[in-house]
Amino acid sequence: xxxxxxxxxxxxxxxxxxxxxxxxxxxxxxxxxxxxxxxxxxxxxxxxxxxxxxxxxxxxxxxxxxxxxxxxxxxxxxxxxxxxxxxxxxxxxxxxxxxxxxxxxxxxxxxxxxxxxxxxxxxxxxxxxxxxxxxxxxxxxxxxxxxxxxxxxxxxxxxxxxxxxxxxxxxxxxxxxxxxxxxxxxxxxxxxx
Numbered sequence: 001x002x003x004x005x006x007x008x009x010x011x012x013x014x015x016x017x018x019x020x021x022x023x024x025x026x027x028x029x030x031x032x033x034x035x036x037x038x039x040x041x042x043x044x045x046x047x048x049x050x051x052x053x054x055x056x057x058x059x060x061x062x063x064x065x066x067x068x069x070x071x072x073x074x075x076x077x078x079x080x081x082x083x084x085x086x087x088x089x090x091x092x093x094x095x096x097x098x099x100x101x102x103x104x105x106x107x108x109x110x111x112x113x114x115x116x117x118x119x120x121x122x123x124x125x126x127x128x129x130x131x132x133x134x135x136x137x138x139x140x141x142x143x144x145x146x147x148x149x150x151x152x153x154x155x156x157x158x159x160x161x162x163x164x165x166x167x168x169x170x171x172x173x174x175x176x177x178x179x180x181x182x183x184x185x186x187x188x189x190x191x192x193x
Contacts, residue, residue: 036062036152037093037123041169045091045121047182048175053088056081057095057104066091079103083111090120105132109139112172119173123150125165140170142191144183 042065046052055063056078058071068091072078083090090111094104101124111117126145127133137143146167171179180189 036065038151039065041123041150041186042066042091044169044182044186048171048179049089049091049119049121051089052091054083054090056083056090056092056108079107084116087116087118090117091123092120093123096125102132105135109135112139117172119175120171121179122170122172124168124170126168127165136170140172140192141174142171142176142179142189144169144171144179144189145187147187 052066052068053070055066055068055071058066058068059073060071063071072081090108092104092108094101094108108117108120108122112120122136122140124133124136128137146169149165150167169183171183173179176191180191183189
């Protein structure tokens with residue numbers, strides 16, 4: 001009998017990151033696709049972007065705080081929608097489950113490259129080794145490496161503990177100085193040269 005732990009498989013009961021608790025994520029409020037961004041970070045996003053035209057991976061409850069002109073939820077499905085006829089400003093805290101984050105980053109980058117997004121801020125874990133993070137990084141014009149882990153909120157507005165990853169805000173647009181001034185209060189900002 002081999003008593004060595006497998007290096008290729010993680011024990012989900014021992015993982016502290018989002019959605020890794022066994023059982024019903026819905027009941028525990030730990031659904032990795034349903035963590036809410038706290039108000040203080042949304043305020044920084046609004047200070048940089050002004051109005052938010054679209055939050056593509058959201059909910060009615062989340063939009064009460066974000067106040068995007070449009071949002072897509074699970075029922076309206078961002079993957080099946082026309083994001084903009086022309087272009088607009090986006091705030092995106094994508095679903096973090098492995099299957100959905102890859103697809104959400106792909107569709108975001110496609111809209112950015114096609115000029116359908118004029119300006120955006122994306123909040124993700126600092127998973128710098130992943131393909132999706134590298135996609136975002138190569139397209140962004142500035143990033144903020146947040147100086148502490150964000151305590152996301154669950155549906156009832158309470159902070160969810162156990163976040164073992166740091167976060168990054170990636171900026172897409174021409175207002176890099178404004179992004180630097182605003183987000184420089186919460187971490188180091190790096191700009192593309």
